[in-house]
Amino acid sequence: GDSVTQMEGPVTLSEEAFLTINCTYTATGYPSLFWYVQYPGEGLQLLLKATKADDKGSNKGFEATYRKETTSFHLEKGSVQVSDSAVYFCALSPSGNTPLVFGKGTRLSVIA
């Protein structure tokens, strides 16, 4: 079945460091890909998405490119801030009205 694998955390970075969180997926067809962020004690918020190969999603300085050839959707940010500390979930939507398939989440801690 469809699945998402993302790097295990926790990831601890200093402020202004470069961030990469790896995400790869297995799916039939052409899924849409998402990154969600969960701040402490809150629900999930959509961070960015991409719906087809080579699309780049971006928001708040975060970027991820839909790479069909490597079945990847790695999340990157050039300079992280303390306020970026959260859990990040990679997810895919197979098609139509099916529920999202989530990765296990990666906890990011950014220290000043």
Place this chain on the structure above:
Amino acid sequence: GAVVSQHPSRVICKSGTSVKIECRSLDFQATTMFWYRQFPKQSLMLMATSNEGSKATYEQGVEKDKFLINHASLTLSTLTVTSAHPEDSSFYICSARDKAATGELFFGEGSRLTVL
């Protein structure tokens, strides 16, 4: 973007009581809503898919008699945890897909249930 509201955000109850959590799509119609459960420091586990006007579809291992889901209208789904026990303590999150859109889900803020 679209807004999904959950209520209550936090609830504490005694063992053996039932708790109802509401999930509302505030500015769109949602024919399908999903209920997830999140254990501490873990990912989201899909519990059930709720379709307006029909019975919910439960994932394997989820007790449908314990977690009652009702999706009576295009903007409201409810999850009732019946005869709650301490092991039911968790963070419950609902999500809804806009009837007019595909792919993107909008999430509620989550409801933290603590059963004493």
